Amino acid sequence: MKVRFREDSLLVHKFNLRQGFTFLEVILVVAVLSLGLLGLVRILPLGLEAQKRAEELTLAHLLGEEKMEEIKMRGYEALIRDYTSGDEEYGEGEGEFDNHQGYSWQVNWWNTDTPGLAEVRVKILFGGSSTPEKEVYGKSGRIGEPYVELVTYLANYD
Numbered sequence: 001m002k003v004r005f006r007e008d009s010l011l012v013h014k015f016n017l018r019q020g021f022t023f024l025e026v027i028l029v030v031a032v033l034s035l036g037l038l039g040l041v042r043i044l045p046l047g048l049e050a051q052k053r054a055e056e057l058t059l060a061h062l063l064g065e066e067k068m069e070e071i072k073m074r075g076y077e078a079l080i081r082d083y084t085s086g087d088e089e090y091g092e093g094e095g096e097f098d099n100h101q102g103y104s105w106q107v108n109w110w111n112t113d114t115p116g117l118a119e120v121r122v123k124i125l126f127g128g129s130s131t132p133e134k135e136v137y138g139k140s141g142r143i144g145e146p147y148v149e150l151v152t153y154l155a156n157y158d
Helices: 010-016 023-074 076-082 133-137
Strands: 090-096 104-111 117-125 147-155
Touching: 023 076, 023 104, 023 117, 023 147, 076 090, 076 117, 076 147
Parallel strands: none
Antiparallel strands: 090 104, 104 117, 117 147
């Protein structure tokens, strides 16, 4: 037995009913894709800013470690001689890094209760923009400038 379909049968109309998308469907798809791309475009600058801040923090830590090692290498007597305040129990100093514009340092030291032992703080100041890192690392005496602080103890072996 052979089955034949008439031109106006439901099966024939079902396959020929749609040839493409309606204008409304195209507009909706474009709107959804535009919102998704807009979200990606707004996130990209945040990633770039985070990368910049990570580089600044890394360099600040490295410069702080370098300054701290310089102080430890020169010793207790040089610390007291180079960073004076007029008080035998306390001293301070500050300066800028020649090779790193925008980065400066502050050194503070004071004698502890243990004779011949000084606490040394090295603070590396950098940047000046308003970012969340200021809340983590604190603010310096300079308004709005974030910093990284390192602390060690230095003994007098003489």
